[in-house]
Amino acid sequence: MNLLGASIFLLAILLFSTFLNWYVFQAVKTLSQGISIEKYKNAVHIVYWLIFGVISAWYFYTFIKIFITGEFTLSTQTLLNVFLTVVVTQLVCVVFLFTEDLFRNIQAGVIYLSNGAQNFVFPGRKLWVSLLAVIVAMIPFFSFVYGMAFGKHNFKVHKETIYFEDLPEAFDGFTITQISDIHIGSFKNPDHVQKGIDLAIGQESDLFVFTGDLVNHRADEMDPFIGQFSKIKSPYGQFSIIGNHDYGDYISWPTKEAKENNFKEFLSQHEKIGFRLLRNEHVRIEKEGQYLVLLGVENWGVGFGARGDLEKALEGTSTDEFKILLSHDPSHWDEEVKKMKNMVHLTLSGHTHGMQFGIETPIIRWSPVQYRYPNWAGLASFNGRYLYVNRGFGFHAFSGRVGIWPEITVIELRKK
Numbered sequence: 255m256n257l258l259g260a261s262i263f264l265l266a267i268l269l270f271s272t273f274l275n276w277y278v279f280q281a282v283k284t285l286s287q288g289i290s291i292e293k294y295k296n297a298v299h300i301v302y303w304l305i306f307g308v309i310s311a312w313y314f315y316t317f318i319k320i321f322i323t324g325e326f327t328l329s330t331q332t333l334l335n336v337f338l339t340v341v342v343t344q345l346v347c348v349v350f351l352f353t354e355d356l357f358r359n360i361q362a363g364v365i366y367l368s369n370g371a372q373n374f375v376f377p378g379r380k381l382w383v384s385l386l387a388v389i390v391a392m393i394p395f396f397s398f399v400y401g402m403a404f405g406k407h408n409f410k411v412h413k414e415t416i417y418f419e420d421l422p423e424a425f426d427g428f429t430i431t432q433i434s435d436i437h438i439g440s441f442k443n444p445d446h447v448q449k450g451i452d453l454a455i456g457q458e459s460d461l462f463v464f465t466g467d468l469v470n471h472r473a474d475e476m477d478p479f480i481g482q483f484s485k486i487k488s489p490y491g492q493f494s495i496i497g498n499h500d501y502g503d504y505i506s507w508p509t510k511e512a513k514e515n516n517f518k519e520f521l522s523q524h525e526k527i528g529f530r531l532l533r534n535e536h537v538r539i540e541k542e543g544q545y546l547v548l549l550g551v552e553n554w555g556v557g558f559g560a561r562g563d564l565e566k567a568l569e570g571t572s573t574d575e576f577k578i579l580l581s582h583d584p585s586h587w588d589e590e591v592k593k594m595k596n597m598v599h600l601t602l603s604g605h606t607h608g609m610q611f612g613i614e615t616p617i618i619r620w621s622p623v624q625y626r627y628p629n630w631a632g633l634a635s636f637n638g639r640y641l642y643v644n645r646g647f648g649f650h651a652f653s654g655r656v657g658i659w660p661e662i663t664v665i666e667l668r669k670k
Contacts, residue, residue: 260321267313274344275306280351281384288381306340313337331440331653338611338652339398343391350387354379394656401610402654407446409453409647413664414633416640418599421576421669424542431459431488432663434582434604435467435497437648439475444482450647451482453662461539462488464529465604466497466553466582470650471505473519476527483527490539494529495550497582497605498558499650532580534563536571547577549598554590555583555605562586568596578602584629587641600640600665606630607646608658621658631658 282302289295316333358377366374431454441447454462469475476483486492500520507513524531532550539546549571554562562581571577577598579591584603591601608614608631612621623630627643634641645661 260318264314264317267317268310271306271310271313271341274341274348275303275310277348277351278344279303280379281347281387284379284381284384285388309336309340331651334652335398335402335654339395339402342398343395346394347387347391350383350390351379354383397656398654401656405655405659406610406649406653407443407449408655408659409450409662410659411453411457411662411664412632412645413666414642415666415668416600416633417668417670418576418638419670420574420599421667422541422544422546423669424544425546425576425667426669428461428541428546428667429457429459430461430463430578430602430665430667431457432463432465432602432642432644432665433647433661434465434602434644435607435646435648435650436464437467437470437499437646437650438479439470439472440649440653441479444479447479448482450660450662451486455486457662457664459488459664461490461548462486462492463548463580463602464492464494465580465602465644466495467499467604467646467648467650468494468497468523469520470499471502473516473523476523480523480526483529487528490541492529493537493548493550493580494524494531495580495582496531496533496552496561498553498555501553501561503559532567534566536567536577545575547571547575548580549577550580551586553582554586556585556589558583558605564590564594564598568594571596573597584627584641584643587634588628592636592639592641598639600642600667602642602644602663602665604644604646606643607649610646610649610652610655610658612656612658614657 279299279302282298286295286298289298312333316330320330358379361377365377433450433454438447502513502516502520507516521531530537532548534551536547536549539548549564549567551562551564551567554560554564564579573596577600579598579601581587581591581601581603583605587601587603591598606623606627609621609623612623613619621630629641629643631643631645634643642663642665644663645658647660647662649655649660
């Protein structure tokens with residue numbers, strides 16, 4: 255981001271934060287009316303502004319640091335945790351206060367038209383509304399606290415059975431375990447990582463695939479965890495692809511050679527953990543004399559670069575072969591894969607993380623990421639072609655998960 259863009263962003267953050275702080279302060283003022291001693295009431299107001307003034311200054315300082323270094327360190331990650339927790343909590347509170355203000359203005363208009371300007375007094379805030387606003391706002395607050403402490407390693411297994419008419423008979427009942435977006439640099443506790451690995455191994459699938467974003471920025475983030483991930487094995491192999499974070503594009507490097515050496519080391523990490531990295535190529539998986547084609551492309555995503563070359567990966571395949579594609583970004587499926595004449599039956603992606611925040615129930619399924627990606631989690635289909643988007647193993651930027659839990663996917667292939 256250039257200097258002008260960074261300045262506009264920082265100004266917008268500062269104004270937005272000030273607006274939220276001021277609006278929530280209206281509830282604090284209303285609730286503090288019950289304090290009879292004036293100096294104590296003023297002390298509450300001063301403490302409120304001291305707390306949120308310091309937090310706002312911290313926002314400003316840390317965002318500048320991010321723009322300069324281009325890297326999310328532990329301190330910047332902590333800032334984003336606080337920023338999201340505070341902003342979402344305040345927004346919930348503001349919804350109640352703003353709704354009350356709409357009714358207050360309507361009420362004021364009726365009073366003014368009925369009685370005129372003489373002795374007109376604008377209706378005050380109701381104590382019970384401010385109290386309700388604060389109580390309800392505590393729900394997202396404690397949800398974020400839970401998400402940062404426990405939710406980020408609350409792994410869930412998602413199972414899908416997909417039926418295909420042209421699936422080779424030998425692969426009827428074939429299972430695939432998928433994980434995606436490990437972002438290993440975000441993990442500090444090896445036990446949390448092991449919990450997810452044990453779940454993946456415990457599925458005892460025929461094939462294991464990983465769909466990109468092994469690291470946040472640097473290859474050496476994986477060094478402490480090589481022994482753990484190297485224990486993932488499956489009868490038909492372990493395969494992986496490259497995600498947008500794996501190229502090291504999002505931080506500054508002292509030289510071009512340093513970045514190139516980091517990427518070489520990243521490639522070697524896949525060998526160390528026993529994952530066969532597919533770079534715009536394919537392999538044939540054989541079972542009982544029959545085959546399915548497993549394709550893997552480098553990252554291809556709208557707004558995230560198009561290094562992937564599906565045409566190259568398809569070279570040497572025929573239109574009547576059954577194909578599974580590993581492609582990190584689900585926008586690749588929407589933009590290219592599902593329209594290909596050389597049919598790809600199933601695409602496995604990740605990338606979105608489900609934004610690590612949302613609601614998933616049998617009735618409601620929502621995340622802010624849906625406004626960017628039409629297919630952001632789970633199974634989608636188009637003319638007999640399927641896409642599955644994994645919600646991610648790890649986390650990035652915001653070190654937590656609220657409502658969208660880390661995922662181990664198990665796909666079972668069945669013949670119609």
